[in-house]
Amino acid sequence: MHVLVKNQSLLTCGNMKPLSLQKINATSPYEVTMPVSPNVYHFLTDYGVDIAVSFDLDDLLEHGEAYMFNINNANRQRSPRDLKVRDTIIAIIGNFFEINSVALLYICETCDRMQAMRNRLFESWFAYANNNEDYVIMVAKIRDLEDVENYAAMILRKDNPHFVDYVSEFNQTVNMFILKPEHE
């Protein structure tokens, strides 16, 4: 039984359409629930790991509507490699794109300096999910104001009606971190 407690978040789901639990659970190895709001989803693994994912409206891109994807988990022991987690996440993201013609953003957590590992894991999952090459994933390394190296990614379906605009804006944004004015 899942008993996630409702909580008032300051974050917004914007115009995101709620995902279809029926469709997700038709392909997902773990049963996914929506315990809090239309942009938070939860599942419990065979190893007793609680996993929550969220989609939050974000303005990293100035013009294109985009949502930040987050994953968090809680458990009492280090969990083994579990491919069902990958497949459940893929089912959730797949349904997100079926219903929402927007971009998905992902910034790897940096608090423990494992961001490169997280980026590799996420890229490998996505490569697996993108067997039909329906999506593009663009990854950028961004050194921030605190001199931390970040991995930021944008995922987009190729049939998005604003595909070119999204790709162009992501590239322009990333280039801003690379370009330096002369004599700076």
Add this chain to the structure above:
Amino acid sequence: MDIYNKEIKEKREAAMKRFMAAKARKQQRMAELEQLLRQDFVARTGEEPKFVNVW
């Protein structure tokens, strides 16, 4: 050239500001999800989780 440099600098600062804000929002959301997961874990198992990981 100065105008060009000024424009690049302003755009870069604006992009960095948006990026830092996005990171801050992600941290806020992670804190919220952690709280939810802890409550769920305790309710389900009667124990506190040992690990709460952000991906």
